[in-house]
Amino acid sequence: MVMEPKLKKQGRGLFDKCTVMPYTWKVQIRSIDHRGLKRLIENDDDREIRRDLVKRVRRILTALIAAENMAGVEGPPGWRIHQLTGDRAGTWSISASGNWRITFEIDGVSVEHLNLEDYH
Secondary structure: OOOOOOOOOEOOOEEOOOOOOOOOOEEEOEOOOOOEEEEEEEEOOOOOOOOOHHHHHHHHHHHHHHOOHHHOOOOOHOOOOOOHHHHHHHHHEEEOOOOEEEEEEEEEEEEEEEEEEEEE
């Protein structure tokens, strides 16, 4: 099952609530481990994500979905986009705030095991 964010049709393109530029989905999300992220992506329901993280999580998800690959995921230096090492090798991490990270694995052009976690 491929999950795509709910977007509103406005004029000639699709827009999410974080951007003013239309985009097309480049990356497919195959699995989501965090229940709150799943609700946010499928139903635009942010009740299960901490209030102080919602805006940043939306921006990160927008960048992730719009990118063609991880080289195309760009954000401010505060996102600290990197691949984990050790027992979590192959897992990507993007900082949401403090110890909170969005983590995921890439399989070709799909994202798997998308999660919002405090892994420190």
